[in-house]
Amino acid sequence: MEKKITAKVFRYDPSVDEKPYYKEYEVPWQEDKSGFMTGLQVLHYIYENIEPIAYDYNCRGSICGRCSMVIDGKPGLACYTKLTPGRHTFEPLEGQPIIRDLIIDRKPVMQKFVETQVAKKTLNPVEKSENIDYDLYWNTLERLNNCRECMLCYDVCAALKVNDWDYIGPGAMMQVAFRHLDPHDEADRVEQAVHSGLWKCVMCGSCELVCPAQIPHLSLLKRLRDDAEKRGLKPEGCDDHNFWKNSQ
Numbered sequence: 001m002e003k004k005i006t007a008k009v010f011r012y013d014p015s016v017d018e019k020p021y022y023k024e025y026e027v028p029w030q031e032d033k034s035g036f037m038t039g040l041q042v043l044h045y046i047y048e049n050i051e052p053i054a055y056d057y058n059c060r061g062s063i064c065g066r067c068s069m070v071i072d073g074k075p076g077l078a079c080y081t082k083l084t085p086g087r088h089t090f091e092p093l094e095g096q097p098i099i100r101d102l103i104i105d106r107k108p109v110m111q112k113f114v115e116t117q118v119a120k121k122t123l124n125p126v127e128k129s130e131n132i133d134y135d136l137y138w139n140t141l142e143r144l145n146n147c148r149e150c151m152l153c154y155d156v157c158a159a160l161k162v163n164d165w166d167y168i169g170p171g172a173m174m175q176v177a178f179r180h181l182d183p184h185d186e187a188d189r190v191e192q193a194v195h196s197g198l199w200k201c202v203m204c205g206s207c208e209l210v211c212p213a214q215i216p217h218l219s220l221l222k223r224l225r226d227d228a229e230k231r232g233l234k235p236e237g238c239d240d241h242n243f244w245k246n247s248q
C-alpha cells in the first residue's frame with residue numbers, strides 16, 4: 001500500500017472565519033536520509049501542491065525557533081519533529097492570539113524578553129573576558145545564549161496558565177538568570193527575578209522538557225530562588241512548590 005501522511009491542520013483566518021476549523025490533507029510520503037519526514041516538510045508539501053496555508057519558519061535547522069507549534073498534541077519545532085506515515089495533527093501554540101492558521105502573535109511574549117533588558121549592564125568597560133568556569137560556560141551560559149525564543153516553554157508553563165502575565169514566563173526568566181550568572185553584568189538580577197514573579201513558578205519542569213536549547217531551567221530557577229532567599233527577598237507566605245498557594 002502506498003505510504004502517505006494524513007495531515008489534520010488547524011485553520012483560522014480571523015478576518016473571514018467565524019471560528020477555527022480543521023482541514024485534512026493527503027500528503028505522499030517522502031522520507032529523508034534518516035527515514036523520516038519532518039512536520040515542516042509536510043506543511044511545505046501542502047502549501048506548494050494543494051493550497052496556501054499559513055505557518056512560519058526560517059532556518060529549517062532547529063535554530064531560529066520560528067516553526068514552533070503543536071504536532072500530535074506535543075509542542076515542538078516543526079523542522080525538528082520527525083513523523084512516520086499515518087495521521088498527524090498540526091495546531092498553533094496555545095494561549096496566544098492567532099494571526100492566521102498556525103501563526104501566532106509573538107509580540108506579547110517578545111515584549112517580556114525585551115523587558116528583561118538582557119543586554120549586559122555594567123558601569124565599567126569590559127576589556128577582556130574573565131576566566132569563566134568551563135562547566136558553567138558549556139553547561140549553562142552557552143545554552144542560555146542559544147535560546148531560540150521559540151516560545152515552546154510558554155505553551156507548557158503551568159504558572160502562566162493561572163497567573164496570566166503576573167509572571168514574566170520561563171524564557172524571559174532564563175534570560176534574567178543568564179545575566180545573574182554573567183560576571184560582567186552589574187544589575188541586580190535577583191531583585192529583578194523576584195519582581196518578575198520568580199515564586200509564581202511551580203517548579204513543574206515542563207519548560208525544561210520542551211526546551212530545544214536544553215537550558216537547565218529548574219536548576220537555574222532554584223539558583224535564583226536560593227540567592228533571593230539568602231538576601232531575604234523571598235515574598236512572605238510563599239512555599240517553594242505550592243502551585244495553588246502561589247497562584248492566588
Ligand code: SF4
Pocket residue numbers: 153156157158159160169170200201202203204205206207208217
Ligand atoms: S518550571 Fe516554572 S517556569 Fe517552568 S513550566 Fe513549570 S511553572 Fe513554568
Ligand code: SF4
Pocket residue numbers: 065146147148149150151152153154170171174207210211212213214215
Ligand atoms: S527557553 Fe528554551 S523553550 Fe523557552 S524560548 Fe528559549 S529555547 Fe525556547
Ligand code: FES
Pocket residue numbers: 056057058059060061062063064065066067068077078079080
Ligand atoms: S525553521 Fe528555524 S527552528 Fe524550525
